[in-house]
Every structure is written in C-alpha cells, then in structure tokens.
Amino acid sequence: MKSRQLLFAVGAALALGTRPAVAQLKVVTSTTDLYDIARSVGGNLITANHIGEGYQDPHFIEAKPSFVLQLRNADVWAFVGLDLEIGWMPLLLDGARNPKIKFGGPGYLDVSKAMPVLDVPQGNVDRSQGDVHPLGNPHYWLDPENGRRIARLFKAKFSELDRAHEADYDRNEKAFEARLNAAEKEWQPQLAVMRGKPVIAYHTSWRYFAEYTGVKIVAFMEPKPGVPPSPSHVFEVIKDAKAAGAKVVMQEPFYERKMSDLVAQQLGGTVLVEPASVGGVKGVDDYIALMKHDIDALAAALK
Numbered sequence: 139m140k141s142r143q144l145l146f147a148v149g150a151a152l153a154l155g156t157r158p159a160v161a162q163l164k165v166v167t168s169t170t171d172l173y174d175i176a177r178s179v180g181g182n183l184i185t186a187n188h189i190g191e192g193y194q195d196p197h198f199i200e201a202k203p204s205f206v207l208q209l210r211n212a213d214v215w216a217f218v219g220l221d222l223e224i225g226w227m228p229l230l231l232d233g234a235r236n237p238k239i240k241f242g243g244p245g246y247l248d249v250s251k252a253m254p255v256l257d258v259p260q261g262n263v264d265r266s267q268g269d270v271h272p273l274g275n276p277h278y279w280l281d282p283e284n285g286r287r288i289a290r291l292f293k294a295k296f297s298e299l300d301r302a303h304e305a306d307y308d309r310n311e312k313a314f315e316a317r318l319n320a321a322e323k324e325w326q327p328q329l330a331v332m333r334g335k336p337v338i339a340y341h342t343s344w345r346y347f348a349e350y351t352g353v354k355i356v357a358f359m360e361p362k363p364g365v366p367p368s369p370s371h372v373f374e375v376i377k378d379a380k381a382a383g384a385k386v387v388m389q390e391p392f393y394e395r396k397m398s399d400l401v402a403q404q405l406g407g408t409v410l411v412e413p414a415s416v417g418g419v420k421g422v423d424d425y426i427a428l429m430k431h432d433i434d435a436l437a438a439a440l441k
C-alpha cells in the first residue's frame with residue numbers, strides 16, 4: 139500500500155473507532171467445539187480456524203498441508219489432548235516449525251489440563267489392543283460444566299497473550315456463561331425425562347454427556363474405545379441391555395450402523411444418531427446448540 143493510501147486507511151479506521159486488524163490473536167483449534175468456544179471468548183479480537191470438522195471422527199483426521207500453513211502463523215494452538223490428536227498433531231506441529239505453539243511455547247494449549255478426566259486407566263495400558271483412550275476419556279466437552287472450563291481457559295490464555303484486552307475477554311467469557319446457564323435452565327424438563335434411563339452407546343464419547351444428563355449407559359457397542367463390535371461382544375451387549383431394559387442405541391454419524399441396527403432390532407428399540415461436535419449435523423452451529431440438540435433428541439427417544 140502506498141503511504142498516502144495507508145494514511146487514508148488508518149484515518150478511516152480511527153474515524154470509525156475500529157482497531158487495526160493486525161493486533162488480532164491467531165487461534166487454531168483441533169475441533170469445532172473448541173473453535174466455537176474460543177470465538178465466543180475472543181470475539182473480533184481473534185481470528186480462529188479449526189482442523190477437524192464436526193462430522194469427522196476426531197481420532198482420525200487427515201493431516202493436510204494447508205493445516206501446516208495455518209499453524210505456521212498461529213499464536214495459539216488449542217487441542218483436546220489425552221492423545222485424541224496423537225495420530226496427526228505431531229506431524230502438523232513439526233511441519234509448522236512455529237516455536238510459539240510447540241510444547242513449552244506460550245501458545246501451546248492442551249485443554250485437557252484444565253479438565254477433570256473420566257476413565258483414567260489404572261496401571262499399564264496396552265495400546266496394541268487398540269484402545270484409543272490410553273490416558274483417559276478425551277470427550278469431556280459434552281458436559282456444559284466443562285464447556286465453562288474451556289471458556290475460562292481461553293480467557294486466561296488470550297488475556298496472558300494480549301493484556302490490553304483483558305477486560306474484553308472477561309466480558310465475553312461471562313456473556314458465554316450467562317447464555318449457557320440460561321440454556322441449561324430451559325433443558326430441565328428434558329433432563330428430568332432422561333435421569334436414570336438405560337441406554338446403549340457406541341463409543342465412550344457419551345460418558346461425560348451421561349454424567350451430566352443422568353442417563354445410564356448400560357453397555358457400549360465397542361468392546362474397547364476404538365475397537366469395532368465383534369459378534370460375541372454384540373451378544374453380550376444384547377444380554378446386558380435386555381437385563382437393564384435399554385432400547386436406545388446412541389452413536390455418532392461417522393460410525394457403522396449395521397451392528398447398532400441389529401441390537402436395536404433385537405431389543406425392539408431404535409438407533410439414535412447424534413452429533414458429538416459442533417457441525418456434526420446441519421443446523422448444529424454452536425456449542426450451546428449442540429448440547430440442546432443432543433438433549434432434546436435423547437429425551438424424545440426415551441419418553
């Protein structure tokens with residue numbers, strides 16, 4: 139830009155009371171859920187991108203070269219942790235060669251460090267058996283209390299890296315919590331329907347959701363997280379589900395339905411395909427909408 143044009147642009151920005159865009163923190167997240175909460179807290183003070191899409195299995199994302207370019211310029215790299223991204227994150231971070239977001243850098247944000255983690259294995263874990271949750275269950279965002287923890291973590295990190303806007307991040311974070319609190323009040327009738335009801339889940343991704351809603355997961359379609367159901371395991375699932383009176387099988391859109399359909403048929407029940415992330419199905423465009431969608435759908439199925 140020529141200097142006269144630059145002066146004009148600065149003058150116009152000042153006249154409009156806008157801040158020059160160059161000061162924005164560049165945030166990249168691994169999932170759409172972290173992305174949405176980061177945007178709620180960062181507002182127009184950040185730019186944000188996410189690597190995975192809500193309709194993809196977050197354990198298995200393809201490491202595309204375009205992601206390396208995003209990470210090369212990032213100020214913050216926020217990820218779920220607990221080895222959820224182990225299959226692709228090291229490759230992208232190595233390629234990005236950005237010291238700000240490498241382990242130990244100011245922008246390296248392992249969100250799991252701020253979470254109470256379920257299903258932490260006792261003793262040694264044998265990864266050769268295919269367990270994709272060797273450090274504990276990484277699907278913590280499906281409990282609104284953890285949604286608040288994520289928001290507070292972003293507030294702390296953005297404030298640390300951009301002191302000048304501490305008050306803005308604080309205000310945005312409080313507004314997010316207020317919206318979430320109000321939404322939770324509206325969910326009470328649905329939560330009352332769900333409490334104590336038995337369900338079957340495909341992956342242990344629904345553990346935090348079950349803790350929050352009070353539904354009781356009596357069997358998982360996968361014998362271990364990440365291991366597809368075998369016929370002998372499915373036989374056990376049907377037995378346990380019958381004993382508990384469960385009739386609904388919950389699963390994400392990206393899992394095979396065949397075995398779940400078989401179980402539901404045996405139980406005279408239904409398969410409920412629910413998104414576990416923002417963008418997992420059309421219309422579920424933000425974190426609160428995701429929680430509402432999943433609660434409404436399961437409550438309706440359990441009525």
Ligand SMILES: [Zn+2]
Pocket residue numbers: 197270271276277341342343363
């Ligand atoms: Zn998982």
